[in-house]
Amino acid sequence: xxxxxxxxxxxxxxxxxxxxxxxxxxxxxxxxxxxxxxxxxxxxxxxxxxxxxxxxxxxxxxxxxxxxxxxxxxxxxxxxxxxxxxxxxxxxxxxxxxxxxxxxxxxxxxxxxxxxxxxxxxxxxxxxxxxxxxxxxxxxxxxxxxxxxxxxxxxxxxxxxxxxxxxxxxxxxxxxxxxxxxxxxxxxxxxxxxxxxxxxxxxxxxxxxxxxxxxxxxxxxxxxxxxxxxxxxxxxxxxxxx
Amino acid sequence: xxxxxxxxxxxxxxxxxxxxxxxxxxxxxxxxxxxxxxxxxxxxxxxxxxxxxxxxxxxxxxxxxxxxxxxxxxxxxxxxxxxxxxxxxxxxxxxxxxxxxxxxxxxxxxxxxxxxxxxxxxxxxxxxxxxxxxxxxxxxxxxxxxxxxxxxxxxxxxxxxxxxxxxxxxxxxxxxxxxxxxxxxxxxxxxxxxxxxxxxxxxxxxxxxxxxxxxxxxxxxxxxxxxxxxxxxxxxxxxxxxxxxxxxxxxxxxxxxxxxxxxxxxxxxxxxxxxxxxxxxxxxxxxxxxxxxxxxxxxxxxxxxxxxxxxxxxxxxxxxxxxxxxxxxxxxxxxxxxxxxxxxxxxxxxxxxxxxxxxxxxxxxxxxxxxxxxxxxxxxxxxxxxxxxxxxxxxxxxxxxxxxxxxxxxxxxxxxxxxxxxxxxxxxxxxxxxxxxxxxxxxxxxxxxxxxxxxxxxxxxxxxxxxxxxxxxxxxxxxxxxxxxxxxxxxxxxxxxxxxxxxxxxxxxxxxxxxxxxxxxxxxxxxxxxxxxxxxxxxxxxxxxxxxxxxxxxxxxxxxxxxxxxxxxxxxxx
Ligand SMILES: Cc1cc2nc3c(=O)[nH]c(=O)nc-3n(C[C@H](O)[C@H](O)[C@H](O)COP(=O)(O)OP(=O)(O)OC[C@H]3O[C@@H](n4cnc5c(N)ncnc54)[C@H](O)[C@@H]3O)c2cc1C
Ligand code: SF4
Ligand code: FES
Numbered sequence: 001x002x003x004x005x006x007x008x009x010x011x012x013x014x015x016x017x018x019x020x021x022x023x024x025x026x027x028x029x030x031x032x033x034x035x036x037x038x039x040x041x042x043x044x045x046x047x048x049x050x051x052x053x054x055x056x057x058x059x060x061x062x063x064x065x066x067x068x069x070x071x072x073x074x075x076x077x078x079x080x081x082x083x084x085x086x087x088x089x090x091x092x093x094x095x096x097x098x099x100x101x102x103x104x105x106x107x108x109x110x111x112x113x114x115x116x117x118x119x120x121x122x123x124x125x126x127x128x129x130x131x132x133x134x135x136x137x138x139x140x141x142x143x144x145x146x147x148x149x150x151x152x153x154x155x156x157x158x159x160x161x162x163x164x165x166x167x168x169x170x171x172x173x174x175x176x177x178x179x180x181x182x183x184x185x186x187x188x189x190x191x192x193x194x195x196x197x198x199x200x201x202x203x204x205x206x207x208x209x210x211x212x213x214x215x216x217x218x219x220x221x222x223x224x225x226x227x228x229x230x231x232x233x234x235x236x237x238x239x240x241x242x
Numbered sequence: 243x244x245x246x247x248x249x250x251x252x253x254x255x256x257x258x259x260x261x262x263x264x265x266x267x268x269x270x271x272x273x274x275x276x277x278x279x280x281x282x283x284x285x286x287x288x289x290x291x292x293x294x295x296x297x298x299x300x301x302x303x304x305x306x307x308x309x310x311x312x313x314x315x316x317x318x319x320x321x322x323x324x325x326x327x328x329x330x331x332x333x334x335x336x337x338x339x340x341x342x343x344x345x346x347x348x349x350x351x352x353x354x355x356x357x358x359x360x361x362x363x364x365x366x367x368x369x370x371x372x373x374x375x376x377x378x379x380x381x382x383x384x385x386x387x388x389x390x391x392x393x394x395x396x397x398x399x400x401x402x403x404x405x406x407x408x409x410x411x412x413x414x415x416x417x418x419x420x421x422x423x424x425x426x427x428x429x430x431x432x433x434x435x436x437x438x439x440x441x442x443x444x445x446x447x448x449x450x451x452x453x454x455x456x457x458x459x460x461x462x463x464x465x466x467x468x469x470x471x472x473x474x475x476x477x478x479x480x481x482x483x484x485x486x487x488x489x490x491x492x493x494x495x496x497x498x499x500x501x502x503x504x505x506x507x508x509x510x511x512x513x514x515x516x517x518x519x520x521x522x523x524x525x526x527x528x529x530x531x532x533x534x535x536x537x538x539x540x541x542x543x544x545x546x547x548x549x550x551x552x553x554x555x556x557x558x559x560x561x562x563x564x565x566x567x568x569x570x571x572x573x574x575x576x577x578x579x580x581x582x583x584x585x586x587x588x589x590x591x592x593x594x595x596x597x598x599x600x601x602x603x604x605x606x607x608x609x610x611x612x613x614x615x616x617x618x619x620x621x622x623x624x625x626x627x628x629x630x631x632x633x634x635x636x637x638x639x640x641x642x643x644x645x646x647x648x649x650x651x652x653x654x655x656x657x658x659x660x661x662x663x664x665x666x667x668x669x670x671x672x673x674x675x676x677x678x679x680x681x682x683x684x685x686x687x688x689x690x691x692x693x694x695x696x697x698x699x700x701x702x703x704x705x706x707x708x709x710x711x712x713x714x715x716x717x718x719x720x721x722x723x724x725x726x727x728x729x730x731x732x733x734x735x736x737x738x739x740x741x742x743x744x745x746x747x748x749x750x751x752x753x754x755x756x757x758x759x760x761x762x763x764x765x766x767x768x769x770x771x772x773x774x775x776x777x778x779x780x781x782x783x784x785x786x787x788x789x790x791x792x793x794x795x796x797x798x799x800x801x802x803x804x805x806x807x808x809x810x811x812x813x814x815x816x
Contacts, residue, residue: 019736021735022734050687050688064568067281136339140348143346146343150375153381
């Protein structure tokens with residue numbers, strides 16, 4: 001339990017460094033620091049920034065896995081640094097920025113394209129029918145249908161881990177498709193067809209080859225590939241295949 | 243670079259987003275934030291948003307009104323509270339129509355649960371008033387509002403850090419910002435500027451607040467001689483995870499969780515016989531710390547247990563999935579099998595920028611307003627929370643008063659010209675940045691920050707006393723001097739988060755001094771402000787709001803009356 005948080009141990013953080021402003025290529029820096037087993041990898045990064053090298057640059061805000069700021073590659077796997085505990089790490093912890101997005105500085109990548117892709121799928125509830133006086137009714141079963149998809153925190157881990165996205169940067173990517181799912185299957189939405197059309201184009205669902213990297217890297221354990229498959233099925237039904 | 247917008251909104255938490263939707267009906271809107279919009283602190287809100295929908299059992303806005311006044315320890319302004327509670331039902335239904343995926347009852351209506359201080363029939367028994375989306379309510383609402391803002395064409399400027407808010411001759415002209423990724427200055431002149439920059443819980447060591455909650459804009463305004471109201475009232479939440487402060491929502495007690503001490507007693511029965519574990523937060527925090535002080539912590543240590551073991555596993559899975567995950571990840575325990583070690587954690591700022599019921603910012607105790615300047619959400623003080631906020635009333639505050647501010651802006655910008663920001667204003671910001679970047683000082687940001695957070699926790703959290711507060715104020719003065727000697731490792735311009743940390747630290751110091759000074763000044767105990775040397779509430783002298791002004795001679799205090807329309811002050815028992 002938390003008491004085991006007391007035993008300090010030395011850990012080596014190997015961190016990939018790069019600054020658009022100063023460097024032409026990246027390098028690896030190593031920091032040796034004391035950590036407790038129940039501390040987060042994020043605590044380690046904070047400690048390095050605070051006491052060893054103030055120029056180390058990474059994003060974070062909530063500190064507990066809900067804001068989506070701190071996704072990065074930790075020992076080869078995309079994870080949230082605020083949800084990854086030291087006790088689950090080997091003595092050497094390798095930290096890199098998310099792949100496939102342009103690096104701005106150290107662990108910070110440019111996420112503009114990631115967010116823009118999202119805009120393309122009409123990511124908002126559309127329903128022009130005059131609303132009832134009270135809430136629109138939605139059964140628990142109907143809500144269950146979108147329950148997983150609404151937990152997405154837009155961390156970018158999935159899209160960054162997708163080999164299709166690496167080769168086709170126009171591909172919408174798993175998280176935008178998941179966003180489309182969230183509205184297409186919301187019983188209150190009325191723009192399903194339009195959205196379905198958008199995600200079944202040349203850079204949409206059909207590019208997904210069910211490689212499952214996204215599922216493995218999602219910190220919210222969303223079965224993204226399952227959701228994409230269901231959208232493919234729906235698109236087929238509507239004759240929206242390529 | 244220079245920009246011009248009808249409305250500029252600082253920050254994309256719930257208050258900012260809700261206001262943006264409204265203001266966009268009257269002209270173009272820019273929303274700036276130091277984070278991406280979906281990363282705002284509001285996404286962390288777990289438990290729920292309050293409204294007397296009566297979906298689960300009879301409830302009335304009137305009871306909500308009473309509970310909020312009593313929860314506020316009678317310091318809340320009743321005109322504003324009444325507006326909020328009356329508007330709550332409409333506000334929640336509207337959120338539902340905008341797409342928020344609220345959890346549902348078997349009939350398909352918005353589900354509701356118990357929360358601290360929510361009662362029926364003016365205090366008779368707990369009532370289910372908290373509307374929720376599992377324990378991800380803030381996340382669900384932020385996404386829905388952000389999405390609707392996109393539909394409305396609101397222009398977002400993510401990762402823009404506000405350096406200054408330009409106010410000249412009782413008129414706000416706009417803001418000066420730093421684009422974090424490039425290090426360039428961007429000047430936004432506007433007809434109306436809304437501050438919705440959230441709280442500053444980071445000034446304390448143990449906190450549930452995000453790294454971004456440093457209160458920059460309040461400090462900027464204070465330095466621009468806008469007073470800050472009721473800053474002595476800072477809420478601690480009873481159940482932060484022991485050691486790290488991550489929040490376990492009051493919804494956990496709403497679903498039946500209880501607090502137990504080292505002797506296995508359900509001690510809240512002694513402190514609040516009627517509603518027990520669902521008493522307001524100020525009372526529960528004091529009860530917990532009293533148990534600990536008297537040696538009844540777990541194994542005599544400095545924490546107690548939140549026990550959820552008797553709650554059906556299915557309920558935990560469906561209604562409290564996130565906090566169950568937090569317990570597993572951060573404590574290595576399964577809350578259905580083991581009790582959760584908890585301690586009070588810094589949570590919410592009741593005080594802030596004084597405003598009227600439409601978000602207009604006051605510049606004195608007489609009610610003069612700054613033209614073109616508005617504030618809403620946690621950074622503002624309307625005041626609906628008075629000396630102690632009730633759970634679920636903050637999210638409600640953001641959407642009700644965010645919307646009202648947005649409406650007022652929409653109407654007023656028709657008559658206002660664009661603000662004009664002169665180059666010498668920019669020079670001030672440029673000098674600030676240059677002086678930090680070029681300093682070869684020896685102090686480290688983290689040392690000063692940790693020192694501040696430790697001292698604030700020690701002397702200005704749940705229990706306070708004159709001697710300690712005086713000592714604290716002196717040490718803040720010393721810490722302020724030490725900040726002048728900060729030297730950065732990172733001298734670059736692009737994405738310099740060390741630079742941001744340095745500026746945030748200055749703001750945290752400014753606010754800490756205001757908090758501690760206001761706490762020293764108020765010689766009574768009310769709501770979240772508890773003075774061990776003045777343990778009683780004193781309505782004859784202190785039934786009034788504090789306004790702290792910056793002057794050449796230091797902080798000066800003035801006061802304004804509490805608006806009492808319906809409920810007279812009474813002894814606060816639960
Ligand atoms: C863990 C937790 C759980 C909570 N649960 C509940 C709940 O269940 N129910 C409830 O009613 N309330 C709850 N609250 C309180 C509630 O979440 C907040 O009070 C509310 O979300 C504040 O919203 P806001 O819009 O005022 O500000 P925020 O959401 O805090 O947004 C302000 C944003 O301003 C930005 N900002 C600040 N300074 C600058 C600057 N200099 N430049 C640019 N941008 C800046 C930051 O990015 C920040 O994210 C909870 C709070 C916490 C911490
Ligand atoms: S689906 Fe999962 S991995 Fe992808 S952005 Fe959402 S939370 Fe992150
Ligand atoms: S800091 Fe918010 S998800 Fe990690």
